[in-house]
Amino acid sequence: xxxxxxxxxxxVGAPPDPLGPAGQNWxxxxxxxxxxxxQAYQPLIELFRSNMQHAGxxxxxxxxxxxxxxxxxxxxxxxxxxxxVYYPIMDLLGILALESQRxxxxxxxxxxxxxxxxxxxxxxxxxxxxxxxxFFETAPDGGYISPAHYPEQAMATLSTHDLxxxxxxxxxxxxxxxxxxxxxxxxxxxxxxxxxxxxxxxxILDSLHGHNRLPQDYPRSVxxxxxxxxxxxxxxxxxAAGAQQLLCLQIEDWLEMTQPVNVxxxxxxxxxxxxxxSAELEQWTGNxxxxxxxxxxxxxxxxx
Numbered sequence: 075x076x077x078x079x080x081x082x083x084x085x086v087g088a089p090p091d092p093l094g095p096a097g098q099n100w101x102x103x104x105x106x107x108x109x110x111x112x113q114a115y116q117p118l119i120e121l122f123r124s125n126m127q128h129a130g131x132x133x134x135x136x137x138x139x140x141x142x143x144x145x146x147x148x149x150x151x152x153x154x155x156x157x158x159v160y161y162p163i164m165d166l167l168g169i170l171a172l173e174s175q176r177x178x179x180x181x182x183x184x185x186x187x188x189x190x191x192x193x194x195x196x197x198x199x200x201x202x203x204x205x206x207x208x209f210f211e212t213a214p215d216g217g218y219i220s221p222a223h224y225p226e227q228a229m230a231t232l233s234t235h236d237l238x239x240x241x242x243x244x245x246x247x248x249x250x251x252x253x254x255x256x257x258x259x260x261x262x263x264x265x266x267x268x269x270x271x272x273x274x275x276x277x278i279l280d281s282l283h284g285h286n287r288l289p290q291d292y293p294r295s296v297x298x299x300x301x302x303x304x305x306x307x308x309x310x311x312x313x314a315a316g317a318q319q320l321l322c323l324q325i326e327d328w329l330e331m332t333q334p335v336n337v338x339x340x341x342x343x344x345x346x347x348x349x350x351x352s353a354e355l356e357q358w359t360g361n362x363x364x365x366x367x368x369x370x371x372x373x374x375x376x377x378x
Contacts, residue, residue: 079109079117082163084145087153088136091187092267094339095257097153099146101341107161115169121168124178131320133229135200137183138193140166152337167200174201182229182320186210192199203320204228208313209237209274216273218281221316229320230313234326236338240309240327244270244301255343272296287312306330307367315375321375328364329353 076153080103087099099147110118134140141163144157165364174181182203185194194204202248206228209218224230233239238248249258282288287308293299310323326335329352337344349359358364 076113076117079113080107081106081128081145084147084156085297086139087144087156089144089188090154091155091293094153095259095263096339097144097146097156099153101343104145104159107159110232111165117221118166119169119173122173124188126173126179129179131180131182132174133182133184133205133244135184136187136207137185138189140170141190163196165194165201170202171200175257179307182318184220194317198225198227201227203275206230206318207237208232208309209236212277215305217277220281221318224316224318226288226317226319229322230316231266231322231324232309232313233324235334235336238323238334239331240306241330242334243271243330244305245332248334248337251332251334251337254276255337255340257337257339275299279305281311284306285312285315303330303363310367311370314371316376317378324369325351325358328367329358335346337359349350 075099082103084104086101086102086104088094088097090097105117112240117294140161142158144153144156145159146153150156155352170181173179180203182199183197183206184205184336185208186205198204204225204227206224207228208221209220209232210228211224221230233243234336237243242248246268249264249271252258253264258267279294279296279299282305283292283294288304290302295338298304308329309325313323314321331352333349336346353361
């Protein structure tokens with residue numbers, strides 16, 4: 075309906091990173107920055123407004139797109155052949171702030187991946203909540219930052235729709251799946267990821283024991299330690315006790331599921347967004363173990 079706004083010779087994506095070694099191409103035409111300006115930003119105003127008006131919060135995927143967006147030309151061999159195109163971020167942040175006030179909606183920005191210097195501070199000034207994923211919140215020595223030290227103006231989560239479930243992470247199912255799907259062409263890189271995962275798991279276990287989230291007699295070495303319900307629930311309770319104002323947890327981790335809902339960098343290779351939950355709503359809402367977990371999470375949140 076508005077063909078002048080879009081560049082049809084390119085599509086939106088993301089540059090190569092550890093999550094998507096080949097980069098990502100999402101197949102969506104990007105908006106032209108100057109055309110947005112020429113149209114007084116009306117397309118974005120309507121986009122923000124329509125997504126906020128029936129919700130108390132809006133999570134913006136890849137919020138760095140307000141500053142710059144990775145354009146992949148149709149002629150590029152892969153997503154790595156793209157380039158950043160910059161947008162008028164101060165105008166867009168002003169519009170976003172105004173619409174969030176009008177609709178009374180909290181804004182959460184997914185500030186992950188390749189994050190430009192200074193963008194998190196700018197988003198914070200505008201009241202946008204940061205998006206803190208436990209797996210990525212590590213200190214320079216490789217240890218995991220205590221959720222007690224997360225910024226208050228943030229939404230924290232253990233995993234996301236782009237990452238493996240807790241069991242999948244612990245059992246390296248994402249690395250096995252990525253190898254099957256051809257995402258890891260270099261065997262040496264894959265083996266390095268396995269090694270890093272083993273270290274990460276040990277650091278997580280150390281952190282949980284350090285915060286007394288696990289029973290005293292629970293194993294302290296990850297060697298031959300499979301993910302069980304005790305460890306699963308302890309990780310969720312650990313995050314719930316953090317300083318962040320908002321907490322997001324995934325139903326598949328309550329249900330102890332293994333397979334991810336989405337694998338970044340794939341389209342036909344994996345049935346993204348089509349995986350079903352392993353139990354129907356009526357089944358898992360009546361599960362006493364899950365009910366007890368939710369009660370403990372609520373208690374921990376009230377204490378903070």
